[in-house]
Every structure is written in structure tokens, then in C-alpha cells.
Amino acid sequence: xxxxxxxxxxxxxxxxxxxxxxxxxxxxxxxxxxxxxxxxxxxxxxxxxxxxxxxxxxxxxxxxxxx
Amino acid sequence: xxxxxxxxxxxxxxxxxxxxxxxxxxxxxxxxxxxxxxxxxxxxxxxxxxxxxxxxxxxxxxxxxxxxxxxxxxxxxxxxxxxxxxxxxxxxxxxxxxxxxxxxxxxxxxxxxxxxxxxxxxxxxxxxxxxxxxxxxxxxxxxxxxxxxxxxxxxxxxxxxxxxxxxxxxxxxxxxxxxxxxxxxxxxxxxxxxxxxxxxxxxxxxxxxxxxxxxxxxxxxxxxxxxxxxxxxxxxxxxxxxxxxxxxxxxxxxxxxxxxxxxxxxxxxxxxxxxxxxxxxxxxxxxxxxxxxxxxxxxxxxxxxxxxxxxxxxxxxxxxxxxxxxxxxxxxxxxxxxxxxxxxxxxxxxxxxxxxxxxxxxxxxxxxxxxxxxxxxxxxxxxxxxxxxxxxxxxxxxxxxxxxx
Numbered sequence: 001x002x003x004x005x006x007x008x009x010x011x012x013x014x015x016x017x018x019x020x021x022x023x024x025x026x027x028x029x030x031x032x033x034x035x036x037x038x039x040x041x042x043x044x045x046x047x048x049x050x051x052x053x054x055x056x057x058x059x060x061x062x063x064x065x066x067x
Numbered sequence: 068x069x070x071x072x073x074x075x076x077x078x079x080x081x082x083x084x085x086x087x088x089x090x091x092x093x094x095x096x097x098x099x100x101x102x103x104x105x106x107x108x109x110x111x112x113x114x115x116x117x118x119x120x121x122x123x124x125x126x127x128x129x130x131x132x133x134x135x136x137x138x139x140x141x142x143x144x145x146x147x148x149x150x151x152x153x154x155x156x157x158x159x160x161x162x163x164x165x166x167x168x169x170x171x172x173x174x175x176x177x178x179x180x181x182x183x184x185x186x187x188x189x190x191x192x193x194x195x196x197x198x199x200x201x202x203x204x205x206x207x208x209x210x211x212x213x214x215x216x217x218x219x220x221x222x223x224x225x226x227x228x229x230x231x232x233x234x235x236x237x238x239x240x241x242x243x244x245x246x247x248x249x250x251x252x253x254x255x256x257x258x259x260x261x262x263x264x265x266x267x268x269x270x271x272x273x274x275x276x277x278x279x280x281x282x283x284x285x286x287x288x289x290x291x292x293x294x295x296x297x298x299x300x301x302x303x304x305x306x307x308x309x310x311x312x313x314x315x316x317x318x319x320x321x322x323x324x325x326x327x328x329x330x331x332x333x334x335x336x337x338x339x340x341x342x343x344x345x346x347x348x349x350x351x352x353x354x355x356x357x358x359x360x361x362x363x364x365x366x367x368x369x370x371x372x373x374x375x376x377x378x379x380x381x382x383x384x385x386x387x388x389x390x391x392x393x394x395x396x397x398x399x400x401x402x403x404x405x406x407x408x409x410x411x412x413x414x415x416x417x418x419x420x421x422x423x424x425x426x427x428x429x430x431x432x433x434x435x436x437x438x439x440x441x442x443x444x445x446x447x448x449x450x451x452x453x454x455x456x457x458x459x460x461x462x463x464x465x466x467x468x469x470x471x472x
């Protein structure tokens with residue numbers, strides 16, 4: 001599973017970092033960055049939660065078979 | 068669709084076109100509902116990012132178009148904008164709605180109540196320059212007026228009041244916050260964080276009057292001054308009233324539903340005393356996860372998390388799961404970002420778990436009677452995850468930290 005982050009939509013709320021700190025990190029500019037290219041199984045639940053709670057719909061799950 | 072529980076489910080009507088309503092509609096589709104979903108929205112504009120109204124949008128950093136969230140193009144929703152629900156007849160499963168001068172009846176098989184909040188109004192004379200902030204139209208008007216270099220008085224030092232103050236300072240405006248509590252945001256975050264936020268705003272040039280409220284306004288046609296409970300009179304070109312909100316349930320008066328403070332729901336967000344009605348978001352009053360008493364959460368993320376539960380209750384009936392998530396809110400003021408996970412109450416004790424307030428980087432816990440009620444991050448959102456399992460546990464005892472982390 002991969003996560004796509006649309007920086008243009010991001011409002012910098014930090015909620016993704018709060019629920020999935022091993023998947024996202026806040027950069028100096030207040031916009032998060034992805035720490036992993038492929039989300040490992042152990043972090044999949046956190047990553048999906050981040051996608052769900054993102055207040056500005058900036059995150060989407062890209063399933064492996066979508067590629 | 069084939070109903071998963073008794074009764075036909077073809078038409079879902081969602082009252083409220085903001086995050087709670089749209090996300091519930093999206094969740095219905097995600098869970099396989101393929102019938103009709105009509106969303107009644109009181110506003111003209113489609114689903115947008117309301118949290119920016121007190122921050123970046125008000126500061127002029129974003130256009131209206133940039134606020135739009137979209138995200139429902141593929142959901143096959145019928146969105147009725149400028150449309151207000153007027154009355155509800157639960158026996159007929161029918162709403163009366165109004166759009167401009169026109170009334171119409173709307174029937175439903177299941178109803179989603181997502182009408183949110185409306186600001187508390189002051190019993191003041193109607194003068195120009197007095198503003199409430201809830202909808203995009205409110206923010207558009209206020210933003211225009213802030214462009215004329217006014218002096219601003221903000222009645223209320225909660226989330227909206229402090230965020231508007233920070234925005235005003237960003238615009239270089241003269242601004243005073245009048246806050247009834249002893250410090251800013253104190254009812255939400257307690258006295259320790261309240262004092263920190265008061266110092267933060269003071270350092271950024273905001274005048275803060277604590278222990279005071281705005282009791283009246285004066286002016287000819289336009290507001291010219293605000294009178295405080297302390298006897299002080301502040302010159303003001305603009306008064307922003309940010310004195311809290313109340314659930315938007317006027318349309319449910321006479322429906323027979325319990326609307327004493329929000330719409331009273333079961334743990335799975337089914338509205339009590341009605342069939343096939345759920346409530347979601349700011350308007351929903353639901354049992355506390357602890358089982359003692361009930362609560363409402365006036366926060367965006369709460370609406371998002373509840374939307375999935377509300378949709379499942381619509382589709383699965385009484386067997387649907389309860390809403391038990393701890394929800395978070397955030398506020399950004401100047402360069403400081405605060406996240407609160409859980410629901411602190413007045414009088415909760417406050418303990419730093421790591422970092423320090425002076426360093427502007429800390430994680431702290433609120434607790435009451437030995438149970439952790441909330442976790443707060445000061446510029447450390449990446450640390451919240453490590454501490455969230457403390458919520459609802461008794462892993463802090465008195466001033467000594469007992470944590471298995």
C-alpha cells in the first residue's frame with residue numbers, strides 16, 4: 001500500500017502526523033512529508049486512519065494493484 | 068439496495084452540507100448504499116474547509132475557490148444548496164424545507180441530522196461592524212472590513228476569538244480580546260495552557276482583558292465602542308462576537324426529539340425516540356465513552372470520525388457499533404500549533420509528560436480522579452500517538468507520573 005499526499009490540498013493541521021508519526025513527519029514549512037514509500041503492514045492501520053481523518057482530503061490510499 | 072435490516076432503504080436525506088453531512092454521505096457510499104442521497108445545505112457554496120474561516124481565509128491568504136474541498140464528485144449526491152429544513156415529522160418520515168420563498172416536502176427512509184452549530188447572539192442593537200463568524204458569508208464580510216484597518220474588539224477568548232485575534236495581528240490591526248475567564252482558552256485547555264496562550268497573544272501585540280465581558284456596544288449606525296463589565300469602554304470599529312455556539316436544532320422544535328442541548332443519541336448515534344434517524348457532528352449529543360453522562364464535541368475531526376458510525380447505523384440498524392473514538396482538535400496561532408486529543412474538563416489536573424512549555428515543545432496529560440481525560444501537544448503532534456493509549460486509563464496518579472511508556 002502506498003499513500004498519495006496532495007500538498008496543494010494540505011492545510012497543515014498535523015493530524016496525519018498525530019495518528020501516524022511513523023508514516024508522516026512535519027516539515028519546517030508546516031506541510032507533512034511521507035517517511036516511507038511503501039507503507040509496511042505494521043503501519044497500514046495508522047496510515048489508513050490518517051487518510052480518513054485528514055480534514056482537507058489531501059491523502060489517498062493507492063493500493064498496490066492500482067499501479 | 069437490499070436492506071441489511073428490516074424496512075426499505077431507498078432515500079437517505081442528509082440535513083447539513085458541511086463536513087459531518089458530506090462525510091456521512093461518502094461513508095454510506097463506501098459501505099455500499101446505492102440509493103438516493105439528498106444533501107440539504109443552508110449555504111450557497113459547496114463543501115468547504117470551514118476551519119480556515121478564522122485563519123488563512125480571513126487573513127486573505129486563500130480564495131473562496133481554494134477553500135472548496137470537493138471529494139464528492141463520484142458519490143452521486145443530490146446537493147440542494149440554500150435549502151433549510153424547517154420542520155420534521157418523524158411519523159410521516161417527512162421534512163418541510165424552504166428554499167428562498169418556496170416550501171416543499173421531502174420524504175425520507177433514513178434521515179441524517181448534521182446541522183451543526185449557530186453562534187450565540189448578543190441582545191445588542193443592530194449596528195454595522197458587529198460580526199459573528201460561522202459561515203463563509205460571515206468570513207467574507209469580516210475579511211472585507213478588516214481590510215479597512217479597523218480597531219477590533221473580540222468578545223470571547225475561545226478558539227474562534229483567539230484565532231481571529233492572531234489573524235488580526237498578522238494583518239497589523241489593533242486588537243483587544245475580552246475574555247470572561249482568567250486566561251485565554253482556559254475553559255478548553257485549563258489555566259496552565261491558558262496563561263501560556265495569554266502570554267503568547269500579549270507578546271504578539273494583542274491587548275487581553277481577562278475576567279471581563281463585553282456587556283454592550285454603542286454607536287450611530289456603526290459600532291463605535293464596546294462597554295465591558297469592568298466599566299472600561301473600548302473604542303472599536305469592529306466587534307467580533309465569539310462567545311460560543313449552540314446546536315442548530317431550531318427546525319426540530321415540535322418534532323418530539325430531545326433537543327435540550329444538541330440532538331440526544333445512543334452510542335451508535337441513533338437519535339433517541341425516533342426510527343431511522345441519526346445525528347452526527349457538532350449537533351450530536353452522545354454518551355461519554357466512560358459511560359457516565361453525555362457530551363457533544365464541536366470539532367471538525369469529531370465529525371469526520373462520527374460519520375462512519377452514523378452511516379453504519381443507517382445501514383445496519385441497532386446492531387451497528389458504538390462511537391468510542393477519542394477525537395482531536397487543533398488550533399494554530401502565530402507559529403504555535405496545539406493539538407488536544409480527548410476531552411479535558413474544567414478543573415482537570417495538568418501534567419507535562421515530556422518536553423517543556425518554556426521551550427514551546429511539550430506533551431501533557433489532563434487527568435481527573437486518577438483517569439487521563441486528554442493529551443495535549445504543544446508543537447509536538449508526532450508525539451501524540453505514543454501517549455494516546457493513556458486516555459481513559461488510570462496510569463497517572465497524583466503529581467508523580469506512573470507511565471509504562
